[in-house]
Amino acid sequence: MDVVSPELDSLLPDEIMDTEAIEEVPHSQSEPTHDTPVPMETDAPVTSESLNICSNAASAERVQAVITPASADSAPGSQSSVTISASSTLFTIKPALATSTAATKTTDSLTGTTVSTSGTQKLVTPFAFSAANHQIILNKVASAQATEAAKAASTQVIKQEGQKLLVTTIGKSGQPIVLQLPHTGSKPGVSQTSGDAKSPTPQFKVVTIGGRELKPVVGSAGNQVTTLQAQQLKTVQIPKKTPASSTAPIKFIITKTVNSKGLSPQTSVTPVIAGRVVTQTSPAMSPKTITLSEPHNTAIQSIPGKKIAISPLKTPSKVTVVSVASPPSNTSQKSVALPVSVALGQQILAVQQSAPASPVKVATSQTTAQNIKPVQSVTVGGVGGSQFKTIIPLATQPNVQQIQVPGSRFHYVRLVTATTASAAGQPSAPNTSSVPTGKPLVVNTGAVRMSVPVVQAQTMKQVKQTLYGSLDSGAVYVAPKPLTSTPQVVTTTQTQQRLIMPATPLPQIQPNFTNLPPGTVLTSAPGGSNVGYAVVPAQYVTQLQQSQFVTLASSSSFPASSSIQTQAKLPYNGVSAAETTSRPRKPCNCTKSQCLKLYCDCFANGEFCNNCNCNNCFNNLEHETERLKAIKTCLDRNPEAFKPKIGKGKEGESDRRHSKGCNCKRSGCLKNYCECYEAKIMCSSICKCIGCKNFEESPERKTLMHLADAAEVRVQQQTAAKTKLSSQISDLLMRTTPIISSGGGRLPYTFVTKEVLEATCECLLEQAKRAEQTRQPQAEAERVILEEFGHCLMSIISSAGKAKTDCASINC
DNA sequence: GAGTTTGAAACT
DNA sequence: CAGTTTCAAACTC
Structure with a gap:
């Protein structure tokens, strides 16, 4: 990656x-x-x-x-x-x-x-x-x-x-x-x-x-x-x-x-x-x-x-x-x-x-x-x-493709505008030809001019694949198609232009984009065309990209939501664990908040719930209205609600610190209850914690970090050992399985007959005698005997395997 | 996996 | 703004 x-x-x-x-x-x-x-x-x-x-x-x-x-x-x-x-x-x-x-x-x-x-x-x-x-x-x-x-x-x-x-x-x-x-x-x-x-x-x-x-x-x-x-x-x-x-x-x-x-x-x-x-x-x-x-x-x-x-x-x-x-x-x-x-x-x-x-x-x-x-x-x-965030005008935007930014929670998506949708409405041809090498579309929405990059889908795919690894959770700001457009179904391929996300106008929210979480729909400036902006979680885009068929929803409703939701079980960000090294965000388990309050990590991070265990979840496109309302409520309560909590400290302080500081009372700020500790940063002067042990020289903290490091090393070693052992077992099975299947018995044991046992014992005794004759120490004698036993065992296995193979070759 | 603890968020 | 309640994650057993 x-x-x-x-x-x-x-x-x-x-x-x-x-x-x-x-x-x-x-x-x-x-x-x-x-x-x-x-x-x-x-x-x-x-x-x-x-x-x-x-x-x-x-x-x-x-x-x-x-x-x-x-x-x-x-x-x-x-x-x-x-x-x-x-x-x-x-x-x-x-x-x-x-x-x-x-x-x-x-x-x-x-x-x-x-x-x-x-x-x-x-x-x-x-x-x-x-x-x-x-x-x-x-x-x-x-x-x-x-x-x-x-x-x-x-x-x-x-x-x-x-x-x-x-x-x-x-x-x-x-x-x-x-x-x-x-x-x-x-x-x-x-x-x-x-x-x-x-x-x-x-x-x-x-x-x-x-x-x-x-x-x-x-x-x-x-x-x-x-x-x-x-x-x-x-x-x-x-x-x-x-x-x-x-x-x-x-x-x-x-x-x-x-x-x-x-x-x-x-x-x-x-x-x-x-x-x-x-x-x-x-x-x-x-x-x-x-x-x-x-x-x-x-x-x-x-x-x-x-x-x-x-x-x-x-x-x-x-x-x-x-x-x-x-x-x-x-x-x-x-x-x-x-x-x-x-x-x-x-x-x-x-x-x-x-x-x-x-x-x-x-x-x-x-x-x-x-x-x-x-x-x-x-x-x-x-x-x-x-x-x-990347904001794309809804109405005028040309094709938009997703771009994932490493380290960024947001993905950038290229969308198909209504004008292009007509072409896209057909089961599409590869967009490489259809996409005008496009110039960015700059739209003056009053306060903000926006431009939309146009990129070939193929390229974007490459970029996405490249970027997934370093991505955190991502949100994609998607410019939905024009509000007046009718629902369309677009067949997409990897090389085709991709989805159009529906968006509804949200006049209440001002284009203070820095505070807007994904999913937010921005309205165009007064007098502007019917342009809106939508912020969509990255996983949705990814899901849609992976989908062969993308349903384009009209602005009034979100018919695409169902299809989108059905793909919510895709790996995080549409990338399997093997494909990405990024840590997937934990699924939430909200039950009462409908995932529309900051209790919900998904919502707080500006993401749609995906692969979560939540109940009665409203943090999805199907409940966009409620979601937007909840966003607005949160912003009204705290304009910084959707901003990262971990920011830069003042001069002379740590580079990173919690924006508000923690208020821990019982955890000593050494458990993940503490947001500072969870973010792996020290508590700062703005924290109001009691009994804080999360500071540079804290012995408890050092001990914890040491233990954590040691545990990590152990985990890695264990993982490596398991992998190796698994590989060896698998290899052994690969060699013995055919014989077992053909013979119907566990190979080595079926060949451990009385004669074989006697021969083995003789070999072992012989080694013991030699050791005794040469007056070897007991430890050395044991070693030699064990080695001989190993040789015998290997011989048995080898012979058994060979015999079975021969038997199988003659259809026995 | 159920129950407890914890602290942020929400509420009053 | 402070106190209380709600909530979900972290943690423990």
Whole structure:
């Protein structure tokens, strides 16, 4: 399974991972924020990653950046490429703005999409940008001002150089990193030295951490990115799509709220993983360092004997962008193409898959002292536990396919719009042909513009399969078909476009997407078309994807619900235990709450009940009305109700802490009753617990952890032993079974006749005599005798087997 | 598997 | 906001 690379994860907005981070971020623009990723224990450094974001444009223009490991000890072949091609589109990945507080929360509905892919896959993520200026801005500026500055800077750059990918580091005083896209007509693969702003060829400028520029390694590559020290390298290719009618500049803005835990800036990052830096060539901006990877892990890992409690809920160090449909053609490069939809404030970015014809190539190589995983992943979006959502307009949305984001609870789904439904209504043809290499559909719903990525189903499937492993429970935000559409039945295949989820308008709920749980239906802005948004649990999408027949329900009712529900017994997230390493969420056992209160973990996590043991469950599509009402009630009671409880602590405190703190009185906070302990985090100052023993130096806690570790080891050993024993028994049975079946008796014993016993005894006696004669110690004598017995036994078995075989061969 | 304990959520 | 009740998960036997 693919694992979201921690480095990529670092690019993700904190908002995705932790909504609380928004509030925690310092407002000062000048104050640099530092990512303080808490590495998952299971996280291994990813040596190579590919990010392909390709526009569907057929333009041959290509921007290629190659990142090579700076360190000499870099593992060869670990290079991976990231390709980002965009045709004029505004793509913004905005993690929580450090400067904005509550206002930011309300405006930022979407943060990004995360997709991780296996190293064997190539990801191509097309961007459908309508903007004339081709820019992708990765803005990690901690303050809104910085963001604005970055935008302004990027604008200048755009005028000067045209297509660019602007990337700014988070908390890096707002200096943007601009990934420059090639001008139209420019040929891909043209290498240029960074810093040459006026070079006619499209460029990717790579800036190392600390603003150092990397020297080009590959001559063919336009720009080179070099990882410093043990940094992991990433290459981002941004093929330019010839904008047909786009006028707006293409921007790719990634703003991330940094969890500052006193970590030094990237320049002083420990050598394990320094991060990726992209240097910009545009003269308008001084080269800025952008860290695509997170340096944090290393520091933590470097501490010997330091045990870090890591909660599976969050992996802040991961940022991966991901894959969309990329043909297997270029298998050498590991990449995944995926559509990315991100909303920044009122901007929503969409990355669509484009034809691989004009790949923008970014080669990334990673150098790390750590274990290298051949895992490549592209992640756009959140991490587990984050309220990370993709919203798709109901009415206008084109085809939508599911994308699963590793580590994220949410899945992204591509749906079929009513317009496309007509085509889909027929037992469909493979959508590969039917899907217009589509540009993201940007819909202005008043407050929010939304874009819908279009990806080939086949690709999405690959991505999904790749991503399942790292997924937590997922919720899928699905854009249902238009409300006016009639129920349709669509036959889907693996390659076809998939489901349409019904949705009903819920005017009561404002588009504060960060607070909305899956299943929420958003209405369009006043005056807007009949557009709604639905949030649907991931498992439903998965179930539907696996289903050969998908019933499309009308907006008024949910005829599809029954069919969906019937598939609720599918493995979690539609993936069997063998297919996924993710831990399935426990089924609930609610009896009185109808699974519509926060008592229900499913509901609290924004998921539909699936495979649960609950009674009188209303947490499903069949009771969408009640469910929505319950959601609203919960939100009225507590707007943070559906936000992750485990967030980032204040400066100087632990990276992760419970947002409200626990109130334990009797458990000592050392049992799973305690939410802090359950999340494997220490209690913090905000906890109101009594007799807390869940703190760093607590001997009880240490003992418990030690015991837990020991128990885990024992379990693993036992499992291994059982597996081995089972294998041996199975092997033995395989050899003896035919004989047994033919002879009707248990082989060895049927051949232990009196003669055989006598012979065996003689052999044993002989060994005893020898031992006695040679005056061997008793222990040695016993050993020899036992060995002889073993030999005898083996001979008996062998002979018996041979005899039976011979007998069977002659039909006896 | 039944019963108990626990603390968050819901309610007053 | 504090106290109480409800609830479902965690835990024990």
